[in-house]
Amino acid sequence: MSIDWTAIAAIATAAAAIATAWMACMTKRSLQQAEKHHQNSFRPICILENYRNPDNPHCDSDNPYSRNNYLTVGTYDWRSEDLLISAQLRLKNVGSGPALRVWMILLFPLNNPDSGYIIEMTPLSANGWYGDRQTPIQFRLSKQNYTDRKFGFRLPDSEIDVRPIDAVWEIVLEYEDVFGNKFHTVHTRDALHPWTKVGIGRLNLPVSVRIELDRQNQLGPLPRINSEMQRQCWKSASTGTLHD
Structure with missing residues (x-):
């Protein structure tokens, strides 16, 4: 064989x-x-946390951890009829890598589900943060927009009046890591949902918001936070004393 x-x-x-x-x-x-x-190992995780201290005798709420008081609305200044929404919250990167192209989107899903307000924040290092009593995170909107869009919250009674926003709101954070991977975090006033939800990729946002985000991303990073916070961030960066 x-x-x-x-x-x-x-x-x-x-x-x-x-x-x-x-x-x-x-x-x-x-x-x-x-x-x-x-x-x-370089993934950022951006969240919002309440910076108000319940032991502070000047705290203006019996329950500083109530989500009802996290956003307040007042007038921009006596020369303008614009409204100013202030967040009693600190934006913090609790991840292990820097967060780039950080966007904060304010939505009113029940009263105005088709639009929102966008601000671009400066990049955040790992453990970096900004937002406090002296330099709060703020959204500016005109009363005309309020009238047209009917967000569903009460306006302040006077120029010096500040009141909590009593409509259901959501704050969405979108950001990237150094490799271009996209992430998002969602915070909501609705106590029936978890305060923090973190995910990978882009969130399904209203079409008008997504179009504006894509347009702004094509322009490159252009910080649109209020001027006081800009000065603080730039000063901290130049002196090497970024918030940690």
């Missing part, structure tokens, strides 16, 4: 090819996992 060495060689070659392909697949998977682990 003769041995068909040609057939054996063909089988061996096929087995070697399969083994090589399997090793290549395993190597590729290992490299992908290593790259994913490397990117995860």
Whole structure:
């Protein structure tokens, strides 16, 4: 009985090819996992937290952790009829990497589900933050916009009056890591939902908001926070004393 060495060689070659392909697949998977682990080690996680101290005797609320008091509305100044929404919240990056292209979007999903207000924040280092009593995070809107869009909250009674916003609101944070991966965080006034929800990728926002975000992203990073906070952030960056 003769041995068909040609057939054996063909089988061996096929087995070697399969083994090589399997090793290549395993190597590729290992490299992908290593790259994913490397990117995860630089992942930012941006959140909003209440900066008000319940032990502070000047605290203006019996329950400083009530979400009802997290956003307040007042007039911009005596020369303008514009409204100023102030967040009693601190924006903080609790992740392990810097957050780039940080956007904050204020939505009123029940009263005005088709639009929102957008501000672009400066990049945040790991453990970096901004927003406090002296330099709060603020949204400016005109009374004309309020009249047209009917957000559903009561206006202040006078120029010096400030009142909590009593409509249901959501604040969405969108940001990127140094690799261009996109993330989002959602905070809501509705106590029936968790205060913080973190996700990967872009959130399904109203069309008008998404169009504006895409347009602004094409323009590059242009900070649109209030001037006092801009000065503080730039001063901190120039002196090397960023908030940690």
